[in-house]
Amino acid sequence: MTSTPIFQASAEIISNREIGPDLYWIDLLAPDITQHASPGHFVHLIVSDASPDSHRPPWLQYTPLLRRPFSIAERDTDQGVFGLIYRVVGGGTEVLAMRRPGEHVDVLGPLGQLFKPIQAGRPVVMVAGGVGVAPFLSLVQETIRKGLVPPEEMTVLFGAATAGLLSGEEKFRDLGVSARLATDDGSRGHHGFVTSLLEEIIQQEPERCTCLYVCGPTPMMRVAQDMANNAGIPGQISLEGIMPCGVGVCMACVVPCVNPAEPESATRYERVCYAGPVFDIREVVLT
Numbered sequence: 001m002t003s004t005p006i007f008q009a010s011a012e013i014i015s016n017r018e019i020g021p022d023l024y025w026i027d028l029l030a031p032d033i034t035q036h037a038s039p040g041h042f043v044h045l046i047v048s049d050a051s052p053d054s055h056r057p058p059w060l061q062y063t064p065l066l067r068r069p070f071s072i073a074e075r076d077t078d079q080g081v082f083g084l085i086y087r088v089v090g091g092g093t094e095v096l097a098m099r100r101p102g103e104h105v106d107v108l109g110p111l112g113q114l115f116k117p118i119q120a121g122r123p124v125v126m127v128a129g130g131v132g133v134a135p136f137l138s139l140v141q142e143t144i145r146k147g148l149v150p151p152e153e154m155t156v157l158f159g160a161a162t163a164g165l166l167s168g169e170e171k172f173r174d175l176g177v178s179a180r181l182a183t184d185d186g187s188r189g190h191h192g193f194v195t196s197l198l199e200e201i202i203q204q205e206p207e208r209c210t211c212l213y214v215c216g217p218t219p220m221m222r223v224a225q226d227m228a229n230n231a232g233i234p235g236q237i238s239l240e241g242i243m244p245c246g247v248g249v250c251m252a253c254v255v256p257c258v259n260p261a262e263p264e265s266a267t268r269y270e271r272v273c274y275a276g277p278v279f280d281i282r283e284v285v286l287t
């Protein structure tokens with residue numbers, strides 16, 4: 001388990017723009033967090049605005065009370081700025097989408113365990129569903145920035161409900177990484193689930209997939225996990241459960257796990273915020 005220093009910062013919002021239907025990209029100025037973050041890390045945000053000069057009604061200044069977790073999608077260490085991609089799904093993300101550049105949000109991070117680095121000569125496939133693409137943007141960018149492996153050894157399979165939710169895929173192409181797309185409604189790429197693309201690769205180009213990384217909705221991850229386990233492909237999975245405290249105290253984020261070396265071993269419970277969000281793909285029992 002890695003231990004990275006955790007910082008609490010009042011981060012200035014540099015930009016917060018809609019990049020798809022109910023899909024946003026936010027850039028936050030927080031030099032310490034940016035400096036220490038690595039692929040797989042997430043941050044925990046107080047999305048509401050309780051600053052003394054807040055123009056919001058008092059009931060909204062502390063709503064929602066609990067922090068919300070988001071994966072770090074990109075970082076610019078020179079500027080001290082990191083980026084998040086988020087989908088508006090409820091009260092917290094709705095408030096976040098209303099926040100404006102120049103305002104501040106309270107951020108705790110970087111939190112959680114990291115992806116294992118990609119190794120040269122061992123081509124990987126990343127399977128992303130919706131905003132599950134966020135940690136892979138960071139993984140690909142950092143891998144290329146550090147010159148760890150050539151871009152052609154990474155393949156991204158990115159699926160979403162519709163074309164407008166595939167924002168971010170152009171960043172992979174700009175880095176020379178092959179991104180194969182799928183949409184549920186057929187508006188872009190393969191018409192169907194992204195896991196069909198994974199099945200195709202495992203059957204037709206197994207040499208491309210010596211290791212698998214997965215992040216997205218649970219049903220998608222369950223299918224990808226089954227495929228990986230059946231084909232004996234090692235990998236990692238990043239979970240996006242509900243996370244009230246984010247620092248291992250409340251136990252509300254636990255998931256059942258087994259020992260990967262002994263799949264029939266007794267189930268134990270791990271905290272996603274502390275032991276994860278990145279786990280061995282054979283370890284987590286997705287319910």
Ligand SMILES: Cc1cc2nc3c(=O)[nH]c(=O)nc-3n(C[C@H](O)[C@H](O)[C@H](O)COP(=O)(O)OP(=O)(O)OC[C@H]3O[C@@H](n4cnc5c(N)ncnc54)[C@H](O)[C@@H]3O)c2cc1C
Pocket residue numbers: 042064068069070071072084085086087088089090091092093094131132134135239240241242243277
């Ligand atoms: C480690 C981690 C990284 C994450 N990274 C991202 C990211 O990069 N981008 C992003 O958009 N989201 C990410 N999430 C999910 C994000 O935290 C939730 O979507 C957000 O907290 C919802 O807050 P809300 O107040 O808007 O919705 P709520 O009002 O809390 O919930 C609205 C609806 O969404 C459901 N919901 C809430 N949280 C989740 C969740 N975690 N997974 C699935 N359904 C949920 C609720 O059950 C409810 O139906 C991440 C979660 C974790 C744990």
Ligand code: FES
Pocket residue numbers: 242243244245246247248249250251252253254271272273274
């Ligand atoms: S969110 Fe509280 S222990 Fe994980």
